[in-house]
Amino acid sequence: MSEVAIKVEQLSKLYALGQIGTGTISRDLERWYARIRGKEDPYAKIGQINDRTSKGSSDFVWSLRDINFEVQKGEVLGIIGKNGAGKSTLLKILSKITSPTTGKISIDGRIASLLEVGTGFHPEMTGRENIFMNGAILGMRKFEIQRKFDEIVDFAGVAAYIDTPVKRYSSGMYVRLAFAVAAFLEPEILIVDEVLAVGDAEFQKKCIGRMKDVSVNDGRTVLFVSHNMAAVKSLCTKGLVLKNGTFDFYGTQYQAVDHYQSSQLANASFMHEGELELAPGNQNIRMLRFIAKPLIGDSLSISSGVHFEVEFYNYKENINLDVTFELVNMDEVVVFHHGAFVCSNKDSKKAAYIVIGKLPPNLLNAGNYRFNIIFGENQRFGLYSKNDVIQFELTNESFGTNSKVLPGVVRPEIAYEIINL
Amino acid sequence: MAWTEVIEPKSKLFDLKFKEAWHYRDLLTMWVKRDFTATYKQTILGPIWFFLQPLLMTIMFTIVFGKFAKLSTDGLPQVLFYLAGVTIWNYFSESFTKTANVFKDNASIFGKVYFPRIIMPLSIVTSNLVRFLIQFFLFIGFLCYYKFSGNPSVQPNLMILVTPFLLVIMAGFALGAGMIISSMTTKYRDLSFLLTFGVQLLMYATPVIYPINSLPEKYKIYVMANPIAPVVETFRYAYLGTGAFSWGSLFYSFGAMIVLLFVGIFIFNKVEKNFMDTV
Numbered sequence: 001m002s003e004v005a006i007k008v009e010q011l012s013k014l015y016a017l018g019q020i021g022t023g024t025i026s027r028d029l030e031r032w033y034a035r036i037r038g039k040e041d042p043y044a045k046i047g048q049i050n051d052r053t054s055k056g057s058s059d060f061v062w063s064l065r066d067i068n069f070e071v072q073k074g075e076v077l078g079i080i081g082k083n084g085a086g087k088s089t090l091l092k093i094l095s096k097i098t099s100p101t102t103g104k105i106s107i108d109g110r111i112a113s114l115l116e117v118g119t120g121f122h123p124e125m126t127g128r129e130n131i132f133m134n135g136a137i138l139g140m141r142k143f144e145i146q147r148k149f150d151e152i153v154d155f156a157g158v159a160a161y162i163d164t165p166v167k168r169y170s171s172g173m174y175v176r177l178a179f180a181v182a183a184f185l186e187p188e189i190l191i192v193d194e195v196l197a198v199g200d201a202e203f204q205k206k207c208i209g210r211m212k213d214v215s216v217n218d219g220r221t222v223l224f225v226s227h228n229m230a231a232v233k234s235l236c237t238k239g240l241v242l243k244n245g246t247f248d249f250y251g252t253q254y255q256a257v258d259h260y261q262s263s264q265l266a267n268a269s270f271m272h273e274g275e276l277e278l279a280p281g282n283q284n285i286r287m288l289r290f291i292a293k294p295l296i297g298d299s300l301s302i303s304s305g306v307h308f309e310v311e312f313y314n315y316k317e318n319i320n321l322d323v324t325f326e327l328v329n330m331d332e333v334v335v336f337h338h339g340a341f342v343c344s345n346k347d348s349k350k351a352a353y354i355v356i357g358k359l360p361p362n363l364l365n366a367g368n369y370r371f372n373i374i375f376g377e378n379q380r381f382g383l384y385s386k387n388d389v390i391q392f393e394l395t396n397e398s399f400g401t402n403s404k405v406l407p408g409v410v411r412p413e414i415a416y417e418i419i420n421l
Numbered sequence: 422m423a424w425t426e427v428i429e430p431k432s433k434l435f436d437l438k439f440k441e442a443w444h445y446r447d448l449l450t451m452w453v454k455r456d457f458t459a460t461y462k463q464t465i466l467g468p469i470w471f472f473l474q475p476l477l478m479t480i481m482f483t484i485v486f487g488k489f490a491k492l493s494t495d496g497l498p499q500v501l502f503y504l505a506g507v508t509i510w511n512y513f514s515e516s517f518t519k520t521a522n523v524f525k526d527n528a529s530i531f532g533k534v535y536f537p538r539i540i541m542p543l544s545i546v547t548s549n550l551v552r553f554l555i556q557f558f559l560f561i562g563f564l565c566y567y568k569f570s571g572n573p574s575v576q577p578n579l580m581i582l583v584t585p586f587l588l589v590i591m592a593g594f595a596l597g598a599g600m601i602i603s604s605m606t607t608k609y610r611d612l613s614f615l616l617t618f619g620v621q622l623l624m625y626a627t628p629v630i631y632p633i634n635s636l637p638e639k640y641k642i643y644v645m646a647n648p649i650a651p652v653v654e655t656f657r658y659a660y661l662g663t664g665a666f667s668w669g670s671l672f673y674s675f676g677a678m679i680v681l682l683f684v685g686i687f688i689f690n691k692v693e694k695n696f697m698d699t700v
Contacts, residue, residue, distance in 0.1 A: 015698060016698070028608075093428065094428070095534070095535050096428060096535040097531070097532060097533070097534070097535055097697055098694065098695055098697045098698055099429075099430055099694035099695050100428065100429070100430050101430060103429075103430070104428070105427065105428040105429075106424040106427050106428075107424060107425055107427070107428070108423075108425050109425055110425065111426070113534065113535065116533040116534075119530055119534045120534070122455060124462045125455065125458065125459070129455075129458075132451060133451050136447050136448035136451050137530070137534055137536055139445065139536065140447075141447055142447040
């Protein structure tokens with residue numbers, strides 16, 4: 001029977017939006033007065049779901065709302081979700097940096113959290129001094145650090161520079177040293193936030209390896225927040241998906257990643273039917289159609305190229321109207337952000353326009369892509385923008401005998417020149 | 422099931438987490454050490470600043486208040502009188518000012534990692550204690566010089582044995598008041614502007630540059646109501662032999678310190694959990 005390491009019940013966190021500071025004394029008094037009468041916080045009631053795209057009427061939002069989950073000992077839980085889904089807030093509460101508004105978290109075991117590597121590093125101090133300082137901040141005793149010291153230095157690979165002030169370190173060395181200290185902590189529960197986004201590929205591999213080591217061999221519990229789906233799949237055993245601060249999905253890491261990715265996906269084409277005023281948009285722009293289709297052949301693949309096309313109705317007259325396309329891949333990497341002027345002589349008309357773009361064949365790698373679109377004036381003022389308008393998949397094509405998807409954001413055709421000397 | 426830890430919205434009022442703070446004791450010593458190495462890393466004079474700062478202040482006081490304003494120093498050599506006041510006062514004011522800014526100065530660290538926040542104020546009073554000891558030796562040097570050059574008004578006495586007690590009171594005041602201010606500045610930044618001014622004002626309300634005996638009787642009681650005043654007076658009485666000293670006023674100081682310290686810890690405890698949301 002497995003034991004529970006972390007139990008989260010009805011966890012919520014309310015945040016104040018906008019300017020803090022003006023009128024807070026009167027507001028504080030009001031809240032305080034409500035509290036002593038045993039009433040609910042008058043400002044908590046009007047808190048709303050954290051959806052950043054629509055501006056709410058209230059100054060308070062629920063960054064997390066009614067989150068419940070359990071983590072078993074030895075499990076590696078991946079927490080995924082879009083930016084602003086509440087992942088970081090959850091980690092901050094778990095690591096006691098801020099406290100929840102309501103709810104309860106019960107923890108069995110010592111927690112160490114790595115929301116950032118190198119916290120408390122002082123540039124003037126040597127690597128050695130910083131290892132001790134950082135270790136102590138993370139809750140290690142001096143003798144524990146002493147015992148692990150050689151391993152830490154070894155893992156970071158900075159033995160030659162250990163008595164040099166860290167301001168002389170390259171940024172890579174700095175990060176390696178910082179991660180190494182944390183990696184050799186011995187907490188029962190380790191919380192990691194995207195630290196793997198730093199360092200080179202080799203070091204990232206090392207980090208993932210170390211974290212696997214910690215969970216599999218030492219039986220420790222790890223909570224891991226990442227946008228890197230590949231890392232989540234290879235490292236985690238369970239996945240939790242958050243959406244706008246609320247619970248969305250819980251399951252194995254594969255189910256969770258699938259759920260997340262498919263919820264990200266919009267339709268392959270977008271077509272508005274019916275009245276113009278009901279089409280997505282605002283008083284400036286109404287979007288009517290957005291499609292992506294192959295340039296060559298009849299299915300989208302890495303060698304088909306992509307023809308993408310948007311049709312919209314413009315209401316703003318006599319401006320320099322522009323449209324920008326943003327292509328985002330599965331790993332949330334923006335592949336390009338590129339646009340064009342629809343009208344550049346202040347001569348826009350109240351009319352429908354079509355903008356067509358063509359991506360050449362053999363440019364993008366296989367995978368799922370999404371289009372965001374931004375309409376603007378003079379490439380400076382946004383008129384209307386919409387994320388995830390459409391989604392499409394570029395299928396893979398085998399390369400020689402290799403039928404696997406090759407790594408990389410792009411997969412261009414390169415004419416190599418071979419010189420035999 | 423026995424949980425190691427339960428995180429809930431509200432903590433108990435005086436949940437001091439001494440055990441946890443004790444676990445982090447190495448961190449405290451490291452902060453203290455780092456404070457020293459980091460402060461003087463970029464300076465030319467380095468640790469000499471420890472001596473220079475009180476010396477300059479004493480010289481300034483001697484010129485302005487002693488020579489120009491001709492304030493009484495109870496018949497004591499002016500340099501010694503001011504140096505005594507500056508030495509003990511600085512311990513309070515430096516610890517207080519730094520503690521009062523503890524959330525603001527450490528926001529980046531506090532925002533990324535948890536450790537018992539109380540470690541920070543504690544390390545501030547500790548590192549200032551070391552600073553005080555260094556300045557104290559400077560003061561003792563001057564004291565010996567005046568004593569052995571045969572100045573009859575300088576009369577150190579057995580009261581010097583209460584020095585540790587005086588330091589405890591000063592540390593308590595700095596911690597208590599500092600934690601209250603720091604907790605409030607997280608929300609109301611205006612306070613940090615008032616802080617420098619407030620500390621200066623408090624110095625004039627404390628018999629640092631004048632002996633309490635030089636005051637008219639009717640004002641004395643107001644100055645003695647300031648709980649820091651008896652500490653400064655006792656310090657001067659112990660080492661120089663003149664000053665208004667009574668056990669009563671000293672215990673009044675002590676009592677006030679305990680109250681302030683508890684209020685400080687109480688507010689600090691309340692604020693530390695959520696200050697990242699407002700800072």
